[in-house]
Amino acid sequence: MTTSLLIVQILNGLQLGVLLFLVAAGLTLVFGVMDFINLAHGVQYMLGAYLAVTFVGLTGSFVLGLLLALAAALVIGLALEFLVFRHLYERDHLDQVLATFGLILLLNQGVKIVWGAAPLSVPVPEFLSGSVRLMDGILYPTYRFALIGAGLAVGGLLWFIVERTRTGMLLRAGASNAPMVSALGVDIRKLFMVVFAFGTMLAGFAGAMAAPILSVEPGMGDTVLILAFVVIVVGGIGSIRGAFVGALIVGLVDTLGRSFMNDLLRLFMSAPSARATGAALSSMLIYLVMAIVLFVRPEGLLPAKGRT
Amino acid sequence: MSAAPTTAGAAGSTQSRPGSRPLLALVLFAALALVPAAVSLGVPAHWLSLVTRAMIFAIAALSLDLILGVGGLVSFGHAAFIGIGAYVTGIMITEGRTETLLILPVLLVVCAIFAAVTGAVSLRTRGVAFIMITLAFGQMVFFLAQALSAYGGDDGLTLYARSTIAGLDIAASRTGFFYIVLGALIGCYGLVCIIVASRFGRVLRAARENATRVTVTGYDVGRVRLIAYVISGMIAGLSGFFLANQTEFVSPAFMSWQRSGELIFMVVLGGVGSLHGAIIGALAFLFAEDVLAGITEHWKAIFGPLIVLFVLFTRGGIVGILARIRGRSDG
Amino acid sequence: MADPVLALDGVRKSFGALKVTDGVSFSVAPGELHALIGPNGAGKTTLVHQISGMLRPDAGSIRFRGADITGLSPEKRARAGLARTFQITSTIASLSVLENVALSVQARATHPLALFRNAARDARLNGPAWAAIDAVGLGERAHVPAGRLSHGEKRALEIAMALTLEPAAILLDEPLAGVGHEEGARLIALLKSLKGRYAMLLVEHDMEAVFALADTVSVLVYGRVIASGEPASVRADPTVREAYLGEEG
Numbered sequence: 001m002t003t004s005l006l007i008v009q010i011l012n013g014l015q016l017g018v019l020l021f022l023v024a025a026g027l028t029l030v031f032g033v034m035d036f037i038n039l040a041h042g043v044q045y046m047l048g049a050y051l052a053v054t055f056v057g058l059t060g061s062f063v064l065g066l067l068l069a070l071a072a073a074l075v076i077g078l079a080l081e082f083l084v085f086r087h088l089y090e091r092d093h094l095d096q097v098l099a100t101f102g103l104i105l106l107l108n109q110g111v112k113i114v115w116g117a118a119p120l121s122v123p124v125p126e127f128l129s130g131s132v133r134l135m136d137g138i139l140y141p142t143y144r145f146a147l148i149g150a151g152l153a154v155g156g157l158l159w160f161i162v163e164r165t166r167t168g169m170l171l172r173a174g175a176s177n178a179p180m181v182s183a184l185g186v187d188i189r190k191l192f193m194v195v196f197a198f199g200t201m202l203a204g205f206a207g208a209m210a211a212p213i214l215s216v217e218p219g220m221g222d223t224v225l226i227l228a229f230v231v232i233v234v235g236g237i238g239s240i241r242g243a244f245v246g247a248l249i250v251g252l253v254d255t256l257g258r259s260f261m262n263d264l265l266r267l268f269m270s271a272p273s274a275r276a277t278g279a280a281l282s283s284m285l286i287y288l289v290m291a292i293v294l295f296v297r298p299e300g301l302l303p304a305k306g307r308t
Numbered sequence: 309m310s311a312a313p314t315t316a317g318a319a320g321s322t323q324s325r326p327g328s329r330p331l332l333a334l335v336l337f338a339a340l341a342l343v344p345a346a347v348s349l350g351v352p353a354h355w356l357s358l359v360t361r362a363m364i365f366a367i368a369a370l371s372l373d374l375i376l377g378v379g380g381l382v383s384f385g386h387a388a389f390i391g392i393g394a395y396v397t398g399i400m401i402t403e404g405r406t407e408t409l410l411i412l413p414v415l416l417v418v419c420a421i422f423a424a425v426t427g428a429v430s431l432r433t434r435g436v437a438f439i440m441i442t443l444a445f446g447q448m449v450f451f452l453a454q455a456l457s458a459y460g461g462d463d464g465l466t467l468y469a470r471s472t473i474a475g476l477d478i479a480a481s482r483t484g485f486f487y488i489v490l491g492a493l494i495g496c497y498g499l500v501c502i503i504v505a506s507r508f509g510r511v512l513r514a515a516r517e518n519a520t521r522v523t524v525t526g527y528d529v530g531r532v533r534l535i536a537y538v539i540s541g542m543i544a545g546l547s548g549f550f551l552a553n554q555t556e557f558v559s560p561a562f563m564s565w566q567r568s569g570e571l572i573f574m575v576v577l578g579g580v581g582s583l584h585g586a587i588i589g590a591l592a593f594l595f596a597e598d599v600l601a602g603i604t605e606h607w608k609a610i611f612g613p614l615i616v617l618f619v620l621f622t623r624g625g626i627v628g629i630l631a632r633i634r635g636r637s638d639g
Numbered sequence: 640m641a642d643p644v645l646a647l648d649g650v651r652k653s654f655g656a657l658k659v660t661d662g663v664s665f666s667v668a669p670g671e672l673h674a675l676i677g678p679n680g681a682g683k684t685t686l687v688h689q690i691s692g693m694l695r696p697d698a699g700s701i702r703f704r705g706a707d708i709t710g711l712s713p714e715k716r717a718r719a720g721l722a723r724t725f726q727i728t729s730t731i732a733s734l735s736v737l738e739n740v741a742l743s744v745q746a747r748a749t750h751p752l753a754l755f756r757n758a759a760r761d762a763r764l765n766g767p768a769w770a771a772i773d774a775v776g777l778g779e780r781a782h783v784p785a786g787r788l789s790h791g792e793k794r795a796l797e798i799a800m801a802l803t804l805e806p807a808a809i810l811l812d813e814p815l816a817g818v819g820h821e822e823g824a825r826l827i828a829l830l831k832s833l834k835g836r837y838a839m840l841l842v843e844h845d846m847e848a849v850f851a852l853a854d855t856v857s858v859l860v861y862g863r864v865i866a867s868g869e870p871a872s873v874r875a876d877p878t879v880r881e882a883y884l885g886e887e888g
Contacts, residue, residue: 510758
C-alpha cells in the first residue's frame with residue numbers, strides 16, 4: 001500500500017520535474033547566453049497550454065493541435081523578442097525585470113479577455129488514454145508516462161545539442177563568456193535569436209503537454225516560473241545539467257513532501273496538528289532545500305563552467 | 309549638480325542624491341496633510357482612503373528604495389514583509405491582543421528575524437540570483453500563509469477589531485488614521501534619510517558602485533548589506549500593520565509576487581534611490597490603478613504595456629523627469 | 640635587521656593545471672620599497688590578490704606584522720593595516736574625492752557604521768581625509784566626483800585612500816599603468832615622498848620608475864621568483880636578462 005503510493009508519487013514527482021526542466025532549460029540558457037532575465041518566460045508556458053486548447057479543439061487531433069500550438073507559441077515569442085526583449089539586452093537587470101513583469105500583467109489579462117477566466121482543459125488523446133499496470137493493484141495513466149518520456153527525450157536531445165554540436169559549443173562558451181564568443185566572429189544577435197526561439201518552444205511545449213492533466217488558467221505560468229527559478233538557483237545559473245538535476249530535485253521533493261509530510265509528522269504529533277504543520281511545512285519544503293543548497297554552495301550544485 | 313542630465317542619461321539612471329531635495333519633500337508632505345481638508349471641500353471622498361492606502365504603500369516603497377536604490381539590491385520579495393507585518397497584526401488581533409504598543413515590537417522582531425535569516429542566504433549571491441532567490445522566499449511566505457488554515461488559509465482572515473493605542477481604536481476616525489499614517493510616513497522618511505546620510509549609508513552607497521573597493525578599504529560588505537536588508541524589512545513590516553488596520557482584512561494576496569513587482573515599479577516610477585521619489589511613485593501608482601480600474605476590469609492589460617513603455621522610454625522616473633525639466637529651464 | 644612587515648613563504652596557487660604562483664617566498668622590511676617585476680602573465684596581480692586576501696593560496700603562508708594572515712578576509716587585512724591599490728583604478732565614481740577618502744578614514748574609526756550620525760559633516764572623518772588629500776596633492780579637486788578625475792588623479796586618490804588606513808604596508812598594483820608621462824612623473828615624486836614611511840610592494844612595468852624607486856627588486860617569471868636583490872645586481876643578473884629584460888632590448 002505505502003510502497004505503491006510511493007511509486008505513484010515518485011512518478012508524479014518525475015512528471016513535475018520534467019515539466020520544470022523544460023521551462024527552466026530555456027530560462028537558464030537565455031540567461032546564461034544573453035545575461036537576460038525574462039520573467040515572461042512563464043507566460044510562454046501558459047500560452048502553450050491555451051494555444052493547445054484552441055488548436056486541439058479546432059483540429060480535433062492532439063498531435064496536430066500540439067504542433068500548431070508550438071508554431072503559434074514560437075511566433076508570439078519571436079514577436080515579443082522583436083518588439084520588447086531585444087531593446088532590453090543592454091539594460092540592467094532591474095529594467096529587464098520590470099519590463100517583463102509588465103508583459104506578464106498584459107498577457108495574463110490578455111488570456112482572460114480571449115479565453116475567459118474559467119479554467120479550461122484539453123482531453124487526453126485517444127491513443128494515450130488508458131493506464132499502464134505497474135504491478136498488482138497499481139495503475140498509472142499512460143498519458144503521464146508519455147509526458148515523462150517526451151520530457152526525457154527532449155532533455156536528451158537538448159543534452160546532445162548542447163554537448164555534442166557546434167551550436168551547443170557556442171552556447172556553452174557564450175554562457176560562460178559572451179564577449180569571447182562575439183570576438184570569435186559569431187553573430188551574437190543571431191545566436192540570441194536561436195537560443196530565445198528554442199527556449200520559447202520548450203516552454204510552450206511544456207505548457208501544451210501539461211494541458212491535458214492540469215487545469216489551463218490565467219496565471220498558471222507564474223507558479224511554474226517561480227519554481228523554475230528555484231530549479232535554476234539550485235542547479236546553477238546557465239547550466240543545462242544543473243537545470244535537469246535541479247528540476248528533478250524540486251519535482252520530487254515537492255511532490256513527495258506534499259503527500260508524505262503528514263504521515264511523517266504523525267509519528268510524533270497528533271493528527272490535527274500534524275495536518276496543519278504538514279501543510280505549512282510541505283509548502284515551504286523546496287524553498288528550504290533551496291536555502292540549504294545556497295548556504296552550502298552559493299553558485300548552485302552544477303554551475304556552468306567559467307561562470308563565477 | 310546631483311541631477312546633471314547629460315551624464316546621468318549616459319550612465320543609465322538618474323541618481324538624485326537621497327534627501328537632496330528637502331524642500332520638495334516638505335511640499336509633498338504639506339500637500340498630503342491638506343488632503344482631508346480638500347475632501348471636506350469637495351474633492352471625491354474616496355480620495356481620503358485612497359491616499360491613506362497610497363501612503364501605506366509609500367512606506368513600503370521607501371523601505372525598498374533603501375536596499376534597491378541606495379544599496380543596489382534588487383529584491384523581488386519585498387511584499388513578504390508587508391504580508392508578515394499584516395499577518396502578525398491580524399493574528400494578534402484575532403487572539404485578542406489589539407494593543408499597538410504590544411503588536412509593533414512583536415511585528416518588528418518577527419520581520420527582523422525573517423529578514424536576517426533570508427537575507428543571510430540571499431546575500432551570498434549577486435545580481436540575477438539575488439532577484440530569483442528573494443522572489444522564491446517571498447513565494448515561500450505566500451504559500452505558508454495559504455497553509456495557515458487556523459487563520460483563514462487561502463481565503464484570508466477578516467479582523468473583528470482594529471488595533472488600539474491605550475485602548476483607543478486607531479482608525480476610529482478615518483481622518484485621524486490618515487494623520488497617523490502620514491506621521492508614520494514622515495517618520496520613516498526622516499529615519500531613512502538620516503541612515504542614508506550617515507557613515508553606514510555612505511558605505512552602503514559606495515558598495516553599490518564598487519563592492520571590491522569598499523571591501524579592501526576594510527568593510528564587511530555582506531554585513532552592511534544585511535543590516536540594510538533587516539532595517540528595510542522592518543519598515544516594510546510596519547506598512548503591513550497599517551494595511552491590516554485599514555482593510556480590516558489580511559490575506560495571502562498581500563504578499564503575492566505581483567505585489568513585490570508593483571513595489572519595484574513604484575520605486576522605479578518615482579526615481580530610484582531618491583527616497584522622496586519612492587513616495588511620489590507609490591502615490592502615482594495607486595492613483596493610476598484607481599483611474600484605470602474605473603475604466604475597465606481589464607486594467608492590467610493597460611497597465612502592463614504602460615510599465616513596458618515606461619521602462620523602454622524613460623530614464624530616472626518622475627524625479628528624473630522633473631530634474632530634466634528643471635535642468636532645461638535653468639539653461 | 641628589523642623583522643619584516645610582510646613575509647611570504649612558499650605561496651602556491653593553481654587554476655586547474657596552470658600554476659600561477661609556484662612557491663613564492665620573499666619579505667618586505669619596514670620602510671622598504673620592494674618592487675615586483677616580471678613579464679605579462681607572470682602572475683603578479685594574482686600574487687597581489689593573494690596578499691590582499693581576494694584570492695586564497697592553495698599552500699604556503701603569508702605573515703603580516705608577525706601574524707599569520709593567510710586565511711583572513713580582505714576587509715580584516717585592510718583593518719590590520721595592509722592597504723592596496725588596483726591595476727585598474729578602483730574608486731567610487733559618484734562620490735567626491737573628499738567622500739572617497741572619508742569613507743576610508745571611517746573604516747578605522749571606532750564606530751565605522753554609525754547609523755545616525757551625518758557623515759558629510761563629521762569633522763572626525765573629514766580632518767584626516769583632508770590631510771591625506773593634501774599629502775597626495777589633490778587639495779584643489781576635493782569636491783570633484785571621483786569619476787571625473789584624470790587617470791593620474793584617480794591613482795593619487797587611491798593612494799590617499801590607502802594612506803588613511805594608517806597602513807604598515809601598501810600594495811601598489813601598477814600605479815603607473817596607462818598614466819601619461821607628466822602625471823607619471825608626478826606619481827613617482829609622490830611615491831618617493833612616501834618612501835621610508837611605509838613598507839611598499841610595488842608591482843610595475845615601468846623599469847625606469849622601478850629602478851629609480853626600489854630598494855629591492857624581485858623578478859617573477861611563470862609564478863616563480865627567479866631573482867631577488869638590489870636593483871643593480873638584479874639588473875646585472877644574466878638569468879633575468881635572458882628571461883625578461885632581454886626582451887625589452
